[in-house]
């Protein structure tokens with residue numbers, strides 16, 4: 302009867318979860334030997350890597366075979382035995398010379414025939430190929446990582462580096478604002494200064510904790526394909542494993558505007574906050590601005606006035622100049638209509654929180670159901686394995702049934718993941734909107750904040766027209782319209798703002 306030596310190895314550098322621990326390998330081999338009626342005379346375990354020859358325990362194994370004390374080796378898989386060309390060659394040579402009579406693996410079928418030896422040498426080469434590939438990967442460093450879809454550098458704003466598994470994950474605090482910045486910018490109505498204001502308002506700062514540089518906004522954020530799933534490394538694009546924050550379509554739209562802006566931005570005159578925001582109702586030309594100085598002899602004082610007027614680029618137009626002050630007042634009224642005073646804001650939040658709780662309870666019930674189903678599958682898998690080990694079912698049926706269960710398990714896990722992601726995502730835009738309404742209230746009440754007024758006006762309106770010194774507004778989303786149609790007067794906003802908009806209205 303052939304005497305077998307059981308050889309188990311798992312090295313510390315093997316991160317592969319597919320490889321069983323040494324304890325499990327021993328268990329599996331014991332069971333296997335019992336089933337196959339094999340006589341094991343010795344167990345050898347090794348925690349060295351098989352990449353280089355010269356493993357102590359492995360050499361002992363070879364010596365035992367050469368001394369004729371054992372004639373067979375039992376291991377979990379050929380790759381446990383040899384991962385370098387010398388070890389593999391040694392084992393095949395021992396088979397050739399008849400000193401080694403048999404190899405047994407629970408996961409690999411071997412027969413001591415020319416075909417069998419050919420197959421085992423293939424399995425050894427495959428193991429070697431795997432090792433070679435690994436070291437090649439290290440050499441190639443970044444490029445290899447990139448090809449696999451992993452980003453080798455610091456995560457762009459809106460993402461974080463997960464130090465544990467070296468992946469890039471979505472930044473739960475900043476990602477939504479980066480995505481929103483793309484959506485705002487895509488409308489073509491915002492400048493880089495606006496974008497910086499928006500990001501700062503939402504506490505998205507540079508790594509140094511400062512407002513993001515305008516150049517970074519255009520180049521590192523709005524022109525970075527990372528946000529829709531590609532990675533630009535030295536001008537070369539790679540597909541990334543990270544979750545995209547935006548669609549390619551949205552990115553492309555922003556690119557067009559980035560190109561226009563690089564020309565425009567230089568020509569925008571500073572100090573004119575409402576430029577690029579309003580069109581003339583009469584002729585459709587854009588509204589431009591200019592200053593006039595007036596000298597008052599009595600006080601010996603020169604005062605500068607800013608006026609907005611139709612640029613008359615589209616031909617004849619009869620519109621008069623509008624003083625900046627007048628425009629600003631009207632701008633505040635527009636914003637005031639869609640603002641929420643702090644007291645009303647609190648009511649909104651409470652209502653929202655109640656809904657969030659209801660939604661949460663619902664998803665908890667769903668999650669529990671799925672978890673129970675998962676447990677059932679685990680139990681079935683256990684029973685199946687026992688049935689297989691007790692030889693109640695044949696390997697083929699075992700594998701078929703197992704695959705079926707594993708697929709069902711993956712399906713359930715997928716569902717669980719979805720619930721966790723989308724959970725009560727519909728509440729999110731609404732709470733953003735509420736925050737914005739409160740912000741509108743603050744903006745409307747602050748003084749000397751022209752740029753902020755302009756930014757807010759762009760946020761709440763899709764088009765602003767000037768007609769006989771009167772600003773006409775189209776609120777950008779149905780939500781704002783519902784809100785703006787409240788009976789209200791500018792002085793008494795606090796009293797009126799307890800009117801809640803329709804819950805079903807399509808906000809944003």
Ligand SMILES: [Zn+2]
Nearest residue numbers: 581584611618
């Ligand atoms: Zn005009």
